[in-house]
Amino acid sequence: MDGRGTHAPPLHKFEPLRRTALNRLFAAVYACAIIALLYRHAQTLLHSATSLLSFSLSLSLLISDLVLAFMWTGAQAFRVCPIRRKEFPENLRKIMKEEDFPGLDVFICTADPYKEPPMNVVNTALSLMAYDYPTEKISVYVSDDGGSSFTLFAFMEAAKFASHWLPFCRGHNIMERSPEVYFASTYHSWSPEIENIKMMYETMKVKVEHIVDKGEISDEYIVDSEQREAFSKWTDGFTRMDHPAVVQVILDKSKDRDVSGNFLPNLIYVSRQKSKTAPHHFKAGALNVLLRVSAVMTNAPLILTQDCDMYSNDPQTPLRVLCYLSDPALQSKLAYVQYPQRFQGLNQTDIYASEYKHLFQINTMGLDGLMGPNYLGSGCFFRRRAFFGGPSTLVPPEIPELSPAHEVDNPINSREILSLAHNVAGCDYENQTNHWGSKNGLRYGSLVEDFYTGYRLQCEGWKSLFCHPERAAFLGEMPITLLDLLSQCKRWCIGLLEVTFSKYNTLIFGSRSMGLLMGLAYSHYAFWPIWCIPVTLYSFLPQLALLNKVSIFPKVSEPWCFLYVFLFLGAYGQDFLDFVLAGGTVRKWWNVQRMWMIRGLSCYLFGSVEYLLKSLGISTHGFNLTSKVLDDEQSKRYDQGIFEFGVPSPLFVPLTMAAIINLFSFAWGLTEFWDNGSNKEGLALQMVLAGFIALNCLPIYGAIALRSDNGKMPTQITVISIFLSVALYTSANLILKQ
């Protein structure tokens, strides 16, 4: 299983996870249980055909369980053969000379100087420029969709700072190469040298933040004519949605040196042309522009795509990638090596489950044993060639300069190169052919361009790999308010449905191109938002039935009851084990299952509805950027593990209604009939379910009734939810009491 022959030292290895055999056995047992359940549903449905009411009740339960069964089936693909890899970067230099390392073009995307403060973007860029990799092989391209001169200014400052920072990092062999993180950490000793570089950093930070606050770059900050010329592009008519392309070489590796005399990597600022009339395809469009601009300027065979908030936490990261890329056995079909997305600043029990451990770590290991993980948008090293057709069918770009095989022979700052770079960053450029976004580059048509692009590449026959070292390779940020998190998740849902309802449907097209298992795995995600169907139905139907003493689950004395208990405990239990074995804690797992319920009642639901409205042409939606700015008060509450509502958003309404109805039905059940009721046995499971959901809703009750801070549930939402709950209860009464 070694990556090399027997003589050379190994560069990587992998081993299947030990639980695989048990997983398969359990899947077989659980599948039988699901079939039994469906059989029972079919029976009840036939018997209930007499009354419309009981028929629709049974039908709703059947639909819910069909969705659950479908999602379960998809999830099995992740459990068939999960593997864990390990690489040995220390052996790399024994096999390869540094001169033979491939060039690396790093792409960083940013889109708004207010939601993504330039200093954060700069920190990310510096951490990547300081990789333990030959500097003359690195080029960092920053895509600024915010078209902000402040971001350009910040990078001009960062370039000066880099000439001190890069040699400093290498000299001291530090791990945290994001200056902000390094200076905030407390475990290094202090020396005059460190004090000095810290001062430099602070001065730069103050300057950049001052400019962003003030909203203009005053003359005193512009030091030379080159800078003046760069900023002169920001004329009066320049807005973020309408402006010409700006491509600015800030550092040129052929002439800029750091303070110790070594070359600095290339650093290029790109703000693609925008026009109100041309679609810009959000991040996918931005990355395609970088793909072309970088092709013209450096055309490195290796590309790292990175979100602006995901800084490097380990300078060896590109070396690990080389461990795979240099393996001739993998080379020909390997499109990308994906690192997991991991986050910093999450609170202790991760109340919003923003770690997405299943999505980013557990399931990805499962996919790794099949054809490879899906693309996660950030922390991913691509082979440039993968963007130009399948492994054996090259789809050449319209001009030879963009071809992955093209060798750049002009200096990046030459007039020819710059003019071509501006040309390929134009908003009409892609109209020449309609290959971009469909056959070349990142794929258009979905708000989750990462998921969609990885999927399409794998359908073309490309493979991918998951690289998951213990020390996080990158650390990023997740929203700290519930609304931000749910809005992000809603955007993902809309994007996923766009894939589901395209001609590249993951079940049909996906299974045909990649085989059933991969098709199912991708479908598990593409159909993600339909979780809202069972979650919503199970949060309301059994409870409303309970309030009317209508039994919808088997009696506790019936054998069928065991089936329900087994299905519930089996699913939750296996999920729990998966989570804990991947290093999670019990409290975190509890929060994950809670958030699953919350998302089912909010973003999955609203995402599906919004997608529907959009398909009918009633509304439109775009890429609402996740804010990376922290509010002090909110941060404090987040750190204490308190849910943040605060904003009156419709997303909170179904959730609050479910909280009210479950509590009410559970309490009513307890007091009304539990002592002397007639159908205790028939209603017991409904009681348990209502109790379980109410337990999950504890933070919501707190937010409604006990809190007075700004993050509590807004009164409007409480009032609306009570009103709607009463309406729901009354109509259920009328219908069920017929």
Ligand SMILES: O=c1ccn([C@@H]2O[C@H](COP(=O)(O)OP(=O)(O)O[C@H]3O[C@H](CO)[C@@H](O)[C@H](O)[C@H]3O)[C@@H](O)[C@H]2O)c(=O)[nH]1
């Ligand atoms: O028009 C746009 C919109 C976004 N971005 C950039 O895209 C990145 C991701 O945006 P963010 O608001 O942080 O979205 P998230 O939901 O946190 O990102 C996740 O989901 C996205 C797909 O929805 C993927 O692109 C990301 O890689 C993945 O981390 C950021 O660097 C943005 O600057 C652009 O460059 N142009």
Ligand SMILES: [Mn+2]
């Ligand atoms: Mn993000």
